Amino acid sequence: MYRIRRIEQSHRFFFITTNLASAPLLPHERTLILQDLAATRRSHDFLLFSFVIMPDHLHLLCYPREATLTDVLRDFKSASALNLRKSRHACGSIWQPRFFDAICRKVHDFWEKMDYIHQNPVRSGLVDHPHDWPWSSAANTFSSILTPDPIDLPAVGETPLWPAPWKRL
Numbered sequence: 001m002y003r004i005r006r007i008e009q010s011h012r013f014f015f016i017t018t019n020l021a022s023a024p025l026l027p028h029e030r031t032l033i034l035q036d037l038a039a040t041r042r043s044h045d046f047l048l049f050s051f052v053i054m055p056d057h058l059h060l061l062c063y064p065r066e067a068t069l070t071d072v073l074r075d076f077k078s079a080s081a082l083n084l085r086k087s088r089h090a091c092g093s094i095w096q097p098r099f100f101d102a103i104c105r106k107v108h109d110f111w112e113k114m115d116y117i118h119q120n121p122v123r124s125g126l127v128d129h130p131h132d133w134p135w136s137s138a139a140n141t142f143s144s145i146l147t148p149d150p151i152d153l154p155a156v157g158e159t160p161l162w163p164a165p166w167k168r169l
Contacts, residue, residue, distance in 0.1 A: 009068035013049075013104040013161050015113040016060040018073065021093040022084075024055035029084055030135040031142065033058065036080035038146040044072050047149040050114045052121065053135035059117045061110070073099050108157035 025033065030053040037060075041048055044067035051060050064072055081094035104110045121133035130138035137148040153159075 009070060010064040010066065011162070013061065013063050013110055014069055015102045015104060015116075016062065016069075016073065016099055017057060017101075018077065018099040019057040019096045021096045022090075023088075025053065025084075029087060030055075031145070032083050032087060033080050034135060034142050034146050036083055037076060040072060040076040040079065041146070044075065046072050047151075048146070049110075049148050049151055050117045050137045051146070051148070052117045052133065052137070054120060054124065054126075059120060061104075061113050061117060069101060104161055106157065106161060107153050107155075107159045110151075110153060110161060111157070 033053045037048070037051065045065040046067055047063040047065070049061045049063070052058060062069075062072070077095045077099075084094045085091060102113075104113055118130040118136060118138035121127045121136060122130055127133045130136060131140075133139055134141035137146075140147070153161075
């Protein structure tokens with residue numbers, strides 16, 4: 001299996017998907033994942049705008065600044081895997097190797113990805129409304145653990161997200 005080369009690693013808006021290689025996450029394990037994501041955010045320089053922790057995968061909409069995307073995901077997946085193995089009293093892989101990322105190039109890409117993230121539990125039949133899924137930035141249930149960063153994007157959907165002439169995040 002070959003790896004796709006990552007052209008950019010920071011200073012871009014990234015939509016991330018990473019999948020589990022193990023049994024689906026239980027509710028308390030999803031909360032552990034949120035805690036690990038919050039800890040990774042404190043130790044790395046990245047903004048987090050949207051997230052959802054599903055039973056078998058997660059999605060993020062983030063903006064790594066000085067930390068690289070690979071460093072952020074590697075450290076998050078490593079820490080969360082260690083904590084999940086402890087919680088499960090198990091060994092072995094928790095996450096599938098690697099992750100999928102897509103760069104949001106225009107403002108409308110950003111808002112489409114955010115909507116996709118929030119609608120994921122609805123499309124999966126887990127809840128009727130995005131705010132009903134507690135492990136999502138749409139619900140804001142765990143705001144004491146992980147609160148999304150605010151963003152002020154231009155109103156025009158075709159506006160490029162980089163280079164960002166209006167400000168440097």
